[in-house]
Amino acid sequence: MQVYLVGGAVRDHLLGHPYHEKDYVVVGATPQQMLADGFQPVGKDFPVFLHPETKEEYALARTERKAGHGYHGFEFYTDPSVSLEEDLIRRDLTINAMAMDDEGTVYDPYQGQQDLELRLLRHVSDAFVEDPLRVLRIARFAARYHALGFRVAPETLQLMQTLAESGELKALTPERVWKETSRALMEPHADVYFEVLRECGALKVLFPEIDALFGIPQRPEYHPEIDCGIHTMMSLQQACKAGYDLDVRFAVLVHDLGKALTPKDELPRHIMHEERGIQPVTEVCERLKVPTNTKQLALAVCKEHLKCHQALNLKPGTLWRLLQRLDVLRRPERVEAFVQACECDSRGRLGLEDRAYPQAQYLRDAMQVVRNIKAQDLPPEIKGPDIGEMLIQRRIEALAGLKAQQQIISE
Template sequence: MRVYLVGGAVRDQLLGHPYHEKDYVVVGATPEQLIAQGYMPVGKDFPVFLHPETKDEYALARTERKSGHGYHGFEFYTAPSVTLEDDLIRRDLTINAIAMDDDGNIYDPYNGQTDLKQKILRHVSDAFAEDPLRVLRVARFAARYAAYGFSVAEETVALMRQLAESGELQALTAERVWKETARALMENHANVYFEVLRSCGALKILFPEIDALYGVPQRPEYHPEIDCGIHTMMSLQQACKAGYSLDVRFAVLVHDLGKALTPVDELPRHIMHEERGIAPVTEVCDRLRVPTNTKQLALAVCKEHLKCHQAFTLKAGTVWRLLQRLDVLRRPERVEAFVQACECDARGRLGLEERAYPQAQYLLDVMQKVRSIKASDLPSDVKGPDIGEMLIQKRIEAIAHLKHELGYHSHTA
């Protein structure tokens, strides 16, 4: 029985990239031998075991054969006779098909180290095209390692395009697509994920609402980058740069979906794009089974982001109603996330990436002010329904006072 560290831990160790999980492959063993040593079986489709102490995953060396559609359409074979090379060749990329033994010796039968040095994401074998999930994985790796200068090999893009055209991507479950996308969104260059998917034709299949933004023009005086798709990716990169949450990043990704629905005779203006965006944002969220909180913020940003940009010109009552819709009294964190997403939208424009966005701090100051006004602050003779009415009145007055203090006197909402 021989044990090797494989996959991401070896790749990232060689690259000098931080890693946390360790996966091992076991050659020359049976499930019974591992169980006898205290390993706990957890794999449903093939034998995977947890180490009795470290809880790291140990998988028996295996081969696989395509037997159906989609991510689960495979038959696996494990036996003591399956070699390390047999196991590594079924992996997706050469940089993921490197193994290391306990003594630190590297086993690299498919030249993964060369591709690491040349910063290339390349498939190990033509069996790559049998698994549609690999299209998303390659795009995610491209996002993760973009800062190192990695790119996808042309022949690998060709196989990804083949998968996209085959209809296999439709076999992916919503859960798998969302899981890979959520992980990609948390990378420092999440925009690369969507750009790679677009380059192989997968974006229009998995995210047609985002793909539709490309080629749609905007007014150059407001959007020097002009193209709605480019603006979306620039905005997303702002969210990554700031280290914002998954919810904020997703909201930024879908905030302008309504612009793809603007009638051609209205272009490059996008009147009512916020309202038009509600349906496609809802469609994306429902199709991918996006978590409820993530969906709620995305819808709020889609519908209300222009009001955030216009915050200084809104009447105090309008600002209060905006904050009410964002559930300011019960969920201040949603207001913070909303403001962050709107800031990314404002800065996701060519030449305006470092532009100040004072609206953000203004709305956060307003939020603190209205949340500080309590029923206990009202006169004791105010009773029943009058309490709620007076609280609203006091909060609107406080917003107006704060706005005046800051020097924003316009009421052209």
């Protein structure tokens, strides 16, 4: 029995890139041997075991063949006779098809180290097209290693295009698509994920609402980059640069979906695009089974982002109603996330990436002002329904005071 560290841990070790998960492949063993050594079985489709102490995954070397559609359409074969090379050839990329023994010797039958040097994401074999999930995985790797200069090999991009055109992507479950996409959104260059998917034709299959933004013009005096799709990617870059969380990044990604629905005779203006965006944002979230909190922020940013941009000029009552809709009293974190997403939208424009966005601090100050006014601070003679009305009145008055201070500062 021989044990090898495989996959991402080997790749990142050779790159000097941080990694946390370790996966192992076991050659020359049977399930019975693994059980006798105290390993705990966890695999359903093929034998995977947890180490009795470290709880790291150890999988028996296996081969596989396509036997159906989609991500689960495979039959696996495990046997002590399966070699390390046979196990590695079923993997997606050459840089993921390397193994290392406990002495640090690297086994690289498919030139993964060469492709690390060349900064290429290249498929191991033509069996790549048997698994549609690999289209998303390669796009995610492109997003992860973009800063290191990695790019998708032309021949691999061609196979990804073949998969996109085959209809196989439609066999992916919403859970798998969301899992890969949510992980990609948290990469340092999440925009590259969507750009690679667009390049191979997968974006229009899996995210037609986002794909539809490319080629839609905007007014150049407000959007020097002009193209709505480019603006969306630039805004997402801002969210990544700032290190914002998943909810904010997803909200930024879908905030302008309504612009793809603007009537052609109104272009390049996008009147009412916020309202038009509600339906496509809802459809994306429902199709991918996006978590509720993520969906709620996305809808709020879609519907209200222009109000945030106009915050300094809003009447106190209008600003109060905006904060109310954002659930300021119960969920101040929602207001903060909303502000972050809107700031990314403002800065996701060509030449305006570093432009000041005073609206952000103004809304944060407004949030604190209204939250500091509590029922226990009201006069004791205020009773019943009058309490709610008095609280609203005082909060609006406080926002009026904040607005006056802001105007003095700006003068």
